[in-house]
Amino acid sequence: MQTAEIVYNGELRTTSTHVRSGSVVETDAPVDNNGKGERFSPTDLVSSALGSCMLTIMGITSRTQGWNIEGTKVSILKIMGTEPRRITGINVEFTFPDGHGLGEKQRTILERAALTCPVAKSIHPDIVQDVKFNW
Structure with a gap:
């Protein structure tokens, strides 16, 4: 079984879903690397x-x-x-x-x-x- 599925959402953001639990983590590129820094990088x-x-x-x-x-x-x-x-x-x-x-x-x-x-x-x-x- 896979550990996670990750989707690129555009605007340098991703959503990672833990396959077993359905728990979700979003990421954002940091401000010093063209992102908004609004989520964990x-x-x-x-x-x-x-x-x-x-x-x-x-x-x-x-x-x-x-x-x-x-x-x-x-x-x-x-x-x-x-x-x-x-x-x-x-x-x-x-x-x-x-x-x-x-x-x-x-x-x-x-x-x-x-x-x-x-x-x-x-x-x-x-x-x-x-x-x-x-x-």
Whole structure:
């Protein structure tokens, strides 16, 4: 079964439909690349996928261990290069709410889980992944 179907809508916009669920994501070219910047750009989605994947893997790990990381947030900063135009870096910053009661060992386990998520391992090694954990 296909993962997604993508339609070009004109005006540098696409609609991606997740085949299994019907969930929809629209993209727009960024302002600095002839678009309106009114939606995620494809490179925004790549960068956001890294943070989402890290949080998901941390969620799996914490659920398996009986820990709670609900409310954890991640901020993403995508860094673009120009020759050729591509992502050159992704800054990922985690902020964990107070009150989770996780010790140093649990934090280390969660950090390692995040850093080994499938998206992190799929991104080309030339793209710098700068990850910070604010406990």
